[in-house]
Amino acid sequence: MKDYREIPQDALYIIDTLEQHGFEAYVVGGCVRDMIMGRTPNDWDITTSAKPEDVKSVFKRTYDTGIQHGTVTVIVDTEHYEVTTYRIEGEYKDSRRPESVSFVEDITLDLSRRDFTMNAIAYHPVRGFIDPYNGQKHIKEECIKSVRDAKERFTEDALRILRAVRFAAQLGFKISDNTIEGIKACKHLLANISKERIRDEFIKICMSDSPEAINMLYELGLLEYILPEFIKAYETPQNHPHHIYNVAQHTLAAMKHTPKDEVLRLAVLLHDIGKPLTRTTDAKGIDHFYNHPEKGADIAKRVLKDLRLDNQTIKEVTLLVSLHDYHLRKKINKFYIKQILKVTGEELFDKLLIINEVDAKAQNPDKYLEKEKMIQIIREMKEEIVANEECYNLKMLKVNGGDLIKMGITPGKAVGEKLEELLTYVMKHPEANDKATLEKHIQESAQAI
Known part of the structure; x- marks a missing residue:
């Protein structure tokens, strides 16, 4: 348990001020639980016998947060604290919210409506704990x-x-x-x-x-x-020399290794979501999952939309799922890495490398070292491309559509096609990404026709 002096002075000020006006007040809920556990609370919630109108009359700077449920936010300097009146709740008809709320003067009644005993503890810097449901005991256990x-x-x-x-x-x-x-x-x-x-x-x-x-x-x-689509992952074995888990357990093992980045965690969660629908078994009893990244990307897009994720997250996660085994599809060289960079950009490519790493760690450990070496080779290629400012997208190309039109290329579709052709040429020959060189290349190509 942290010393009560760890409670922010602003929160103590609110409690003291309310009590000077004849009301009770405590810190309550998750912050008390975290204090008991020695964790640093994210928020400090205060509960009080004061009605919302009383709280608003005591403090000069407030705004209504959930006034119908008794919650007023009090501003002290730049910090915001939610202060909620002791309450009990009426009937729930929709499994989400009560039909009514009644204010009470007994804090134990307020604590009785809370979800778990560890969150049903109030604390006062002088009077100590109010813990009618043995929350401290359960935290210890x-x-x-x-x-x-x-x-x-x-x-x-x-x-x-x-x-x-x-x-x-x-x-x-x-x-x-x-x-x-x-x-x-x-x-x-x-x-x-x-x-x-x-x-x-x-x-x-x-x-x-x-x-x-x-x-x-x-x-x-x-x-x-x-995520009903993930249920089938538990029922999908991976009888293959490179795997030791079924699809679900492999996925969760990979997530355990994944940094706490939302896009990364979701991409790893969904990277093999297409495997249950693509599993085939050959004559030797070995499982294969052909085209599972593409299938998985379609499923990922659908489930993320269903969960109401924002469009940017959906776009990035879906792209990572579709490309997560790019390194197994073709022979690795700088031109191929640039093709992937063209689609992902540098930041997302780095996330792709992380997915490659955690994916490999969650497979057969006997095969890991060879995969680690390959991932490192890819990383070094990518870093060399970036360090040398080698071109891999149209923005980096030293000519643009206007330059091509000046050279006589008909405006419209032909300009776009020629730019893509030049980009491919420069991705293979990075030293050619120079305006004069590219203009000469265009002229020579025209003469050859």
């Missing part, structure tokens, strides 16, 4: 346990089901047996939750230290509501 009845909590807001798995992934905790039973009984209610809310929790699982928690989503039957 590294256990995620629902407040009161699990089925009731998940029926109120089914997203709590995914929050349980997300907390397990982020904190390394287990989920209690009765909470697991509640998840199984209520999982169908996830159909009522918006894709955006589901996406946000799923991304946090993917970005955690334990992305293999996706196994828990599979085992509990939750993937059906998030």
Whole structure:
């Protein structure tokens, strides 16, 4: 447990000011949990017996955040703190939000509506902890346990089901047996939750230290509501000398090695999503997955749109999935690397190299060294291309469409075709990327015709 003096002075000021005006106030929820665990909280939430109008009258700088639910944001200097009135909630009819909220004066009633015991703890710098559901004990036991009845909590807001798995992934905790039973009984209610809310929790699982928690989503039957296409990956073996896992376990092993970059983690998650639909087995019993990157890119685009990812993320992830085995398709040389760079650009190419690395690490370890050497050769080629400013896209070409028109090439389609022809020539002959040389090349080509 961190010393209470670790609580920001601004938060202490808010608590003290409210209490000087005759109200109670505590820090509450995730920040208290993190303090107990010795973690640095991201946010400091404050709960109080003061009604929203009281909070607004006490502090000069406020704005309504969720006034209907009792939340007012208080601004101290440049920091913003959410201050929420003790409340209980009415009936939930849509598995998402209560029909009504009632303000109360007893903090234990407020804590009774929270999701998990580890989040149902309040702390006061003088009075200490309010912990009616043994949250401190469960934190010590590294256990995620629902407040009161699990089925009731998940029926109120089914997203709590995914929050349980997300907390397990982020904190390394287990989920209690009765909470697991509640998840199984209520999982169908996830159909009522918006894709955006589901996406946000799923991304946090993917970005955690334990992305293999996706196994828990599979085992509990939750993937059906998030990424049903990945279920088949668990049923797809890879009988091949280069593999030791089925498609799903290979994917999660690769994710474990992947840096915490959203595009990278999603690209690795989906890089082999096309394998279940492309698996064939030859006469020797060896599996093959021809064209699985292209098939996988189509699936990735569809599922990412379904999860409401932004267009740029969808574009980058889909491209990485489609190209992730480029190094296995052709003989590696600088011209081929430039062809890939032309499509990806330098930044995305570097991510492609990372995918190559983590993909190889999650395959047969006996084959890793040879793959590592090949990836290093590719990296050195790419770095040499960049260091020498060798041309691999039209922007780098030393002539443009206007230059070609001046040389007599008819405006329109012919200009574009000639630029592409010149780009290919320069990619093979980098020393030729000079305006005079290219103009001479165009003239010689015209004479040859």
